[in-house]
Amino acid sequence: MNNKNYIKLIIKSKIAFFSEIKGFIILRTYGYKIWENIKNILNNILIKTKHKNVYFPLLIPKKIFFIDKNHIKNFYKECAIVTHSKFIIKNNKVILDPKSKLEEELIIRPTSESIIWYTYSKIIQSYRNLPILINQWSNIIRLEIRNKIFIRNSEFILQEGHTGHKNKIECINEIIKIKNIYKKFIKNYLCIPFITGFKTNNEKFSGAKFTFTFETIINNYKCLQLATIHYFAKNFSKVYKVKYTNKKGKIKYIWCTSWGISTRLIGAIIMIHSDKNGLILPPKIAPIHIIIIPIIYNNNKNLIYKINKIVYKIKKIFYNKNIIIKYDNNIYKKPGNKFYKYENKGIPLRIIIGKKEIKNNIIEIVRRDNFKKYYYKINNKLYNKILKIFKKIQINLYYKAKKKMKSNTLIINNYKIFKNLFKKKKCGFIIAYYKINKYTELKIKKDTNATIRCLIKKKKIGKCIYTGKITNYIAIFGKSY
RNA sequence: CGGGGUGUAGCGUAGCCAGGAUUAUCGCGCCUGGUUUGGGACCAGGAGAUCACAAGUUCAAAUCUUGUCACCCCGACCA
Structure with a gap:
């Protein structure tokens, strides 16, 4: 981004x-x-x-x-x-x-x-x-x-x-x-x-x-x-x-x-x-957890009445349960418009209720993080089912991000390669053995614009990336924001 | 502070080079009414801009000149 x-x-x-x-x-x-x-x-x-x-x-x-x-x-x-x-x-x-x-x-x-x-x-x-x-x-x-x-x-x-x-x-x-x-x-x-x-x-x-x-x-x-x-x-x-x-x-x-x-x-x-559709918020910190979007035809009062009744039922299940639900019943906006809007805001789950759902006595639930769909009946089990989805979202978001961080983290033991990687903006973290020394630290900064993000003490010893001296510290290098 | 760029409505922009039919363009958004609604609806109407600011040139400046300010990008600085 x-x-x-x-x-x-x-x-x-x-x-x-x-x-x-x-x-x-x-x-x-x-x-x-x-x-x-x-x-x-x-x-x-x-x-x-x-x-x-x-x-x-x-x-x-x-x-x-x-x-x-x-x-x-x-x-x-x-x-x-x-x-x-x-x-x-x-x-x-x-x-x-x-x-x-x-x-x-x-x-x-x-x-x-x-x-x-x-x-x-x-x-x-x-x-x-x-x-x-x-x-x-x-x-x-x-x-x-x-x-x-x-x-x-x-x-x-x-x-x-x-x-x-x-x-x-x-x-x-x-x-x-x-x-x-x-x-x-x-x-x-x-x-x-x-x-x-x-x-x-x-x-x-x-x-x-x-x-x-x-x-x-x-x-x-x-x-x-x-x-x-x-x-x-x-x-x-x-x-x-x-x-x-x-x-x-x-x-x-x-x-x-x-x-x-x-x-x-x-x-x-x-x-x-975030992805190309906008924000994705972890459910545990999202201001709104679920957005309910109705699909209405011809301003059909009977259909609206039925949908409202289902929304009421859902809200009752989640009453006092620390889950914030928003119902967007604006009849002037098309559903697609609402999908984009709430995807952009990163709301973790979307519930869709329309003719199909009423006919089959179910609701469609769509995850924001991977757009996976679930079809559930509206009963008291719904609360636990949704909590499970929230857990899955939290885990998925973490591991997706972790995978990305890992792919941008390299272990390097050659200073030339190290310098080049930072020049080409090809990496986030570079991990290397490093003998702590404030002068070499500044020199590396001058060479690459990267600083030592942090130091970790290791049991194994290795050769310092800059001086070649034996050390039991590794440094994680990176460019600061 | 150095190098480059940009300032036009809430946002994104056209027009600037080559000054005049500019009542400043278009899109998004907003408001009103109607028809719509399974992935960004359409029609009709409406509101919204001292063209960053200041001075100058000119009969005439968003457009040219000078100055000022603000912002953005790349450095420098900086947890």
Whole structure:
């Protein structure tokens, strides 16, 4: 899917609309519902693991933001900054009131670590306060030079967890826990395949000891980061002076993590699951699960009455069952028109009711992902039958995407071939043995424009693709979106 | 910031080179009425555009000149 079609699809399926400001979008009801579903699913999982939601302010005072200069070094070049509080009208022109200039500039959060850790330093005193498992659903602004709808918006909504722990074991366990949550969530709910591993020092989140990442391929050759988990060890607590008194009365620094996903996932879903007919949404996050389309002749009132009765029956079966059904009874549109419309919107199932169905006392069910047809009677078994189809769709979407990712992943041990493949845009991921070194990493980037998406430690040793030195690390290379 | 391109209705576009019958073309979408409906219906009617903005040349500018702005693509930058 090229960029033009990607944008067209988003506009046509009414997921989002461009706003007046570059890089800022309007999430429309259909798109926002996808996000709400993502949010609700993940939120419920996080509630079970005893994470609690909070909300911190949108604006961060400059002095707090700059406490950890290392942490924000990637962010201070792309901040939106509030400097004034008033306008005045002068000569019929609206200008900033110079008198209202703020003593200290306020920064619209590009990420919330600074204000959160600053606050933790005031809240946390005892080991009894730990672990602190806090999560925030918020919006942030990063004024990027080049935008791409959902993939790189200037404003996006995200989930950011910020936790504090007594010791290293507890902290690492938290990271493993979140890793498993994200793995299951991205695979089972979004049907997106991925590779996981660690970021290199060049690529990791500033301030982190290590960054664990989830990477996938979109558009056959570009790579996208889906989620990240950062292990800060005591980096943040030392800078922000977040200390607690342990059982023995000794003062200790706490161990920190942060982790997040964002509305970027919507972009990934669109790019990975769409076909030439438009979107395909995994049932678990689809705003509408079933679209019912009637086929009417000659404005036949009797036929319409019969169809309505069947629709009522179906709706009754699914009443209170978390399955959203829409009945498009617009008599001015032809069925074909409706088929195209809802295929484009990616609704997982379509039910057709017409003369044939009434005669045989059945309904026709068509899957969006492979257009397979099912003919079922309307009875109480229908609910379970449809749940089964939904499961099949989820699985099919995942394996289809996984197959595609695999076909765009190559294992290479020759640097010449490696370079050529990236030049010709012939691959997404290239897996190779690699001896970690920040200079060779930059050289490879210069040569190929590809970066190390992640590193994985292996038991077996091999020769580094660039230097030929023995290493037990493999790197997954790719071009970033 | 470099190289290239584009700005005409909600969207996609014709017209621009060679200025004037322009009341700015056509398609999608939208509204009204009627006939339709098993893969994007048809007929009739209707609404919707200071031709990106500004200045200039001219009797006359969507069209020519200059400037400004915005956007897109390829780089650079960037999780």
